Amino acid sequence: MSGALSHIRVLDLSRVLAGPWAGQILADLGAEVIKVERPGSGDDTRAWGPPYLQAQDGQPTSESAYFLAANRNKRSVTIDFTRPEGQDLVRKLAAKSDVVLENFKVGGLRRYGLDYESLRTLNPRLVYCSITGFGQTGPYAARAGYDFLIQGLGGLMSITGRSDDEPGAGPIKVGVALTDIMTGLYAAIAVLAALAHREISGEGQHIDLALLDVQVASLANQAMNYLVTGQPPRRMGNSHPNIVPYQDFPTADGDMILAIGNDGQFAKFCRIAGHPEWAEDPRFATNAARVQHRHALIPLIRQVTVRRPTAEWIRLLEEAGVPCGPINDLRQVFADPQVQARGLRIVMPHPVAGRVPLVANPIRMSKTPVSYRLPPPLLGQHTHHVLTEVLALDGEEIERLRRLQVI
Numbered sequence: 001m002s003g004a005l006s007h008i009r010v011l012d013l014s015r016v017l018a019g020p021w022a023g024q025i026l027a028d029l030g031a032e033v034i035k036v037e038r039p040g041s042g043d044d045t046r047a048w049g050p051p052y053l054q055a056q057d058g059q060p061t062s063e064s065a066y067f068l069a070a071n072r073n074k075r076s077v078t079i080d081f082t083r084p085e086g087q088d089l090v091r092k093l094a095a096k097s098d099v100v101l102e103n104f105k106v107g108g109l110r111r112y113g114l115d116y117e118s119l120r121t122l123n124p125r126l127v128y129c130s131i132t133g134f135g136q137t138g139p140y141a142a143r144a145g146y147d148f149l150i151q152g153l154g155g156l157m158s159i160t161g162r163s164d165d166e167p168g169a170g171p172i173k174v175g176v177a178l179t180d181i182m183t184g185l186y187a188a189i190a191v192l193a194a195l196a197h198r199e200i201s202g203e204g205q206h207i208d209l210a211l212l213d214v215q216v217a218s219l220a221n222q223a224m225n226y227l228v229t230g231q232p233p234r235r236m237g238n239s240h241p242n243i244v245p246y247q248d249f250p251t252a253d254g255d256m257i258l259a260i261g262n263d264g265q266f267a268k269f270c271r272i273a274g275h276p277e278w279a280e281d282p283r284f285a286t287n288a289a290r291v292q293h294r295h296a297l298i299p300l301i302r303q304v305t306v307r308r309p310t311a312e313w314i315r316l317l318e319e320a321g322v323p324c325g326p327i328n329d330l331r332q333v334f335a336d337p338q339v340q341a342r343g344l345r346i347v348m349p350h351p352v353a354g355r356v357p358l359v360a361n362p363i364r365m366s367k368t369p370v371s372y373r374l375p376p377p378l379l380g381q382h383t384h385h386v387l388t389e390v391l392a393l394d395g396e397e398i399e400r401l402r403r404l405q406v407i
Contacts, residue, residue: 003030004368008195011093012074013102015043016146018131018211020070021184021271023101026191027073028361030372033376034093034386035071039078039405043067045128056354063352068376070184072348072358073372075382078407087112087407092391095122099191103131106141115311116206129187134208145211149178154179154215159222162237171235183214184214221359244290244297245269247328249305256310258301259323262289273304273313325400348375383407 008031011383014022020035020043029034038042050065077093082281091113094100100119103110109115116128130136133145141178151157151173161172190207194263218225224231225241233241238257241244243267245258267279278284278300283293290297305313310326317324328336334345345362350356361370385392387407401407 001135002368003028003371004365006030006032008032008099009097010034010099011090011097013090013100013109013187015103015105016045017070017180017264018183019101019103020045021181022129022187022191023074024070024072025184025188025361026099027374028372030368030371032073034097034382034390035074036081036093037076037077037379039080039380039407041247042076042078043071045070046379053353053356054349055352056342063350063356063376065377070357070360071376072372073374074377075375075386076380077383077386078380079383080406081112082113083404083406085401085404087114088403089391089406090114091119091122092164093386094119094126097123098195098388100125100126100128101131101187101191102129105144105179106130106132106136120204120206122393125198127191127198127207129191129194129207129209131183131187131209131211133214134248136208140212147180147211148173150179150211150215154212154217155223156215158221159233160234161235162399163235163239166237169235179211179215179218182218183209183211185279186214215240222355234387239294239298242291243287244294245301247298247304251305251308251313253309255327256305257325257327258317259325260321265322266290269317269322271315272320272322273301275300279329285372320397326351340378346372350375351381380407393399 005026007183008026009027010023010031010033012019012033012035014020015037023035031173035043041047045067046062046064048066050060051065052060052064053068055061055063055351081090085346100327107115110118111344116130119126119128132141133150134140134143152171157171157178159172176344184317187207187209191207194205194207225233226293235289240246243261248255248257253256258269260269263279270276270278278297284288284290284297305322314324314326326332333339339345344362348353348358348359356375358372358375384398387398398407
């Protein structure tokens with residue numbers, strides 16, 4: 001069955017994570033994605049290891065796990081577009097593409113004639129998505145932007161970490177490059193919206209996406225808490241600013257999470273915990289009261305949760321319909337029966353390793369499901385194929401470009 005985007009060709013000039021993540025989403029949905037990389041080195045993340053994928057003999061390959069995470073279903077073409085011949089190749093590919101993804105500094109591709117204004121003259125239907133740290137305008141536009149930097153500047157780290165009155169207090173970044181991931185998601189959404197508009201207007205457009213903009217937008221309720229009150233939210237560890245109890249608690253053999261979202265669930269928890277009187281206590285009877293009196297309630301709950309092991313708590317609470325769960329490491333995550341039932345670990349054939357494990361795309365579509373057609377490519381693996389099949393170059397011309405080290 002054809003993917004929803006099987007009629008779309010994407011020219012992916014991006015590297016590292018935000019742009020490649022968007023490209024992988026579009027590729028999983030069926031788009032043909034051509035990834036242009038630097039000859040000899042390729043995407044920066046190819047060198048971001050260890051760990052590296054193991055070959056069939058157990059020895060490490062040069063394929064980093066980081067690169068594998070964001071480049072499935074793409075064809076890799078090596079082109080040096082700092083050279084006039086390379087620029088010409090990229091322009092020809094853009095003329096035959098529906099979408100361009102790029103994450104160079106503002107104006108970085110203009111010197112090569114590969115910016116939106118230059119390429120739109122060749123292809124007015126082109127959807128051109130630029131991802132930068134700070135956007136195409138504003139006093140920071142020329143700055144380079146990195147996920148860690150943006151998590152700090154954009155406020156995420158101010159609300160992540162232990163409270164200032166607890167041991168180990170201080171700002172903490174999220175354990176994955178979440179700003180990059182969210183920017184990739186927003187980029188994919190924007191591209192799909194631009195393609196939908198093109199169906200009506202026949203015109204492409206330029207998409208300006210900034211990591212900082214995405215980070216601020218993704219602060220969600222925490223941003224609104226500030227805008228409504230004028231008071232910046234503070235770090236609260238694993239606690240929730242608006243819901244109590246909604247955090248981690250110690251058990252007899254580890255930890256668990258309680259995610260109690262309403263007063264009925266709290267009353268059920270109190271009965272199972274052996275303290276039904278808590279649900280009648282005016283300090284705790286409503287969520288608003290529990291938020292106000294969290295410092296009295298949380299120690300009481302902790303004194304109870306340590307009396308049973310995690311598995312027993314989860315069994316009892318799930319039977320009663322009280323949201324709860326363990327705190328799993330990744331070994332436990334991929335061993336979880338629900339994760340396995342949903343097929344979130346997939347395996348694809350790989351030209352060097354034989355097989356490569358990957359994380360599945362979470363999108364489930366009944367008519368046009370995602371597909372896994374190509375493993376993350378070796379550097380330049382598809383250069384000859386793309387130049388012959390897409391640009392119709394003959395073998396002599398391709399060999400000339402190789403001798404010139406353009407490809």
